[in-house]
């Protein structure tokens with residue numbers, strides 16, 4: 001089994017930026033991704049606040065950063081990580097049916113859309129569920145749809161769908177889904193993808209990994225970057241910044257042990 005210096009869990013902007021910093025410091029790096037490189041930003045058509053590239057799409061930005069990291073020597077693999085375990089001075093990472101090993105870890109698993117309650121899901125029956133009006137709205141042209149949620153994202157999704165659907169019901173968390181809706185668009189917030197590291201690193205009451213501005217976790221050898229950590233601004237530039245800081249922490253940790 002190949003042993004890596006650093007395994008990065010999650011190939012969003014935070015994880016891929018961490019890979020760039022870690023390989024440039026001469027470390028052997030593996031990035032594990034459960035879905036597709038780019039994470040949350042992958043379906044955004046027009047990013048207006050990424051410095052130096054006004055209007056770049058999320059897919060193009062993700063591909064550029066992935067190519068950059070791979071060109072410098074980072075390895076990428078697909079696996080959904082479900083467990084991390086310390087074995088002596090190393091970390092074993094269980095992803096699907098495979099175990100990967102490294103001396104240090106960077107967790108960069110971002111956030112996922114919050115799901116409807118069991119009661120509300122039951123009232124939706126077998127209606128299609130979407131978490132992205134921009135991605136899936138066009139499939140329901142001329143049909144009634146429902147948006148679940150009461151925050152700004154839900155309002156934005158509702159306004160977008162009003163130009164496409166015959167009717168948009170806007171309901172709150174836990175209200176029953178209208179019988180005639182053709183699809184359900186859920187916008188009730190996001191939750192960090194950190195369940196697999198519960199008990200290994202300290203989490204806050206909402207499941208975010210507790211860290212300081214150095215992206216260190218409560219456990220030596222494990223660093224955290226991006227939206228899955230406690231922080232005040234969850235954006236692309238802060239994800240990239242965390243990636244650089246977490247990689248630097250991991251590099252220093254490895255150089256001192």
Ligand SMILES: Cc1cc2nc3c(=O)[nH]c(=O)nc-3n(C[C@H](O)[C@H](O)[C@H](O)COP(=O)(O)OP(=O)(O)OC[C@H]3O[C@@H](n4cnc5c(N)ncnc54)[C@H](O)[C@@H]3O)c2cc1C
Pocket residue numbers: 009010011012013014015032033034035036037038039040041044046047048049050079080081082108109110111112193196225226227228234235236237239
């Ligand atoms: C619709 C939308 C639009 C946005 N627009 C902007 C914008 O215009 N500008 C801006 O600055 N920010 C924007 N944001 C916020 C920005 O996308 C996030 O702050 C940023 O993408 C966070 O990056 P990340 O790498 O921390 O996490 P993520 O992008 O969430 O990436 C985490 C990655 O980890 C993977 N992963 C998760 N769990 C596991 C596991 N167990 N095993 C393996 N892999 C795993 C995921 O599949 C994902 O690819 C937007 C967010 C959304 C949802």
